[in-house]
Amino acid sequence: EDKVVQSPLSLVVHEGDTVTLNCSYEVTNFRSLLWYKQEKKAPTFLFMLTSSGIEKKSGRLSSILDKKELFSILNITATQTGDSAVYLCAFTGAGSYQLTFGKGTKLSVIP
């Protein structure tokens, strides 16, 4: 059965810290992995990764995919209170367009 596991489930850090969120997956015929940020209800798209070893970067956020070891990480540097959210990892597999989500990592950034 295809699945995605995120760790840790929750994390509390101080402003200015750097955090690394983990996502491991098992999927037949992997096609892409996506990261979303969910603050209230609507998940907001962050990154999509399809190729191994190529880092995607946007400001203080970056992500990389390892297709051999079947995982991805999301890094946030110099965290701010506005980074507090649930971060969701999802994948797509061949022949399907549905996203299969992990349960998310809840990040709390305290001043």
Add this chain to the structure above:
Amino acid sequence: GAGVSQSPSNKVTEKGKDVELRCDPISGHTALYWYRQSLGQGLEFLIYFQGNSAPDKSGLPSDRFSAERTGGSVSTLTIQRTQQEDSAVYLCASSQEFADTQYFGPGTRLTVL
């Protein structure tokens, strides 16, 4: 124009009643998806539309759930004879044709009393 919109934002209903949830995708997006997020659970796929056709309905949990899309735009998710376990946030997303990046709406929080 703007992002994905959904209505209503909140819906409270009594057990056994039917409800309709509406989704208006991003203009030009041919693909539309419905997901459900229950308390403490991850997002769960329900159904996928490409245009007005639904090639993947594999996530609909029972025959009480149905969805349609007309004019390649607005979609309605209908839940008949609601049960308390249907209480969740129902999220709609849209994407360009055959693209993996999906953009989500704000969701409808359904509470079944």
